[in-house]
Amino acid sequence: MNLIAPPLSLYVHMPWCVKKCPYCDFNSHGVKGEPPPYATYVDALLADLDADLRDFGAAAHDRPIHSVFFGGGTPSLFAPELVERFLDGVRERLALPAGTEITLETNPGTVEHGRFDGYLAAGVNRLSFGIQSFDDDKLRRLGRIHSASEAEAAVKSAQDAGYGNINLDLMYALPQQTQEGALADVERAIALAPTHISHYQLTLEPNTAFAANPPPLPDDDHAWAMQEACEQRLAAAGYAQYEVSAYAQPDRRCAHNLNYWRFGDYLGIGAGAHGKVTDVQAGQVLRRWKTRHPKAYLTAPGEAGRIGGDGPVAVDELPFEYMLNALRLIDGVPMADFTERTGLPAERITPALAAARQRGWLTDDPGRLHTTALGQRFLNDVIGGFLD
Incomplete structure (x- = not known):
């Protein structure tokens, strides 16, 4: 096949969170008992990166990094110093051009005051807040650990620290939500003046608490009406829809997610992370995913045991x-x-x-x-x- 290598991004999975939300089907693990081995995990991430670069060879070497995304879980559980140590390690191994978009997901209930300065100094230039709703009742139903006022305070704190590129995650079609309630969430998000808003429908995913015990959700027609109304309000406020669930101010589209949607390449580092690499010489598109559970991932840093599976994508x-x-x-x-x-x-x-x-x-x-x-x-x- 006559392949051309697309841009290469880096996805870094931080698997721990304070508490698993009942709707979440991501590879996240609630913190119980002793604090997770955060520093040890960063060492394992760098060993994982070294091993992927070795395994993929020419398909990954000498390619500049297009974007970096710390996802989870809740990456803001990791101290800024640890994030900085990882990014310094990336720079030692790969070209990370100045100005590269580096995003860190954060939840309002897990950020200590003053930490935003540290993340900015570490090189993180974009934050993504998991707000989901500005309605305290809806937040409680979703199992979130923050309140609406704490969410607003966290965003303003990040802006005060110097962040000018911020995404807010919002859900709609929440348990017993009305169209007026969905629009109210959008209004409060717009009032905070983020550069980007992700607005997506709550769905019942298999193997989640919500799937086992479904809450009362709006039907499809009501959910569609919510989406259309919120989409119109976001457009009127200057947030253009450029993807099914993504809205951005001019020139503020998420570079990392755009690379996914354009079928770009990405190295997936961390427990449960998925990656895709184009091997031009072999004429193959390769997939690789890592062992999901953090304990299993940490037992063999940089060794074959970290790999959950891999192989070329079938032509068909x-x-x-x-x-x-x-x-x-x-x-x-x-x-x-x-x-x-x-x-x-x-x-x-x-x-x-x-x-x-x-x-x-x-x-x-x-x-x-x-x-x-x-x-x-x-x-x-x-x-x-x-x-x-």
């Missing part, structure tokens, strides 16, 4: 994998990117494209993969059409 699966990401973008992607990032000719997906266009799900632009408004509403069906 590449169209679906690509569309699963690219079609989330409101403006779509150039058709040429499909061939460059999968190595497959455009003819490979001609029947699926024709079927989607016939249903009014994709525009008729032959040079661009671009969903219509109807296609965005039925996005799962559109993407499913590319399954082999």
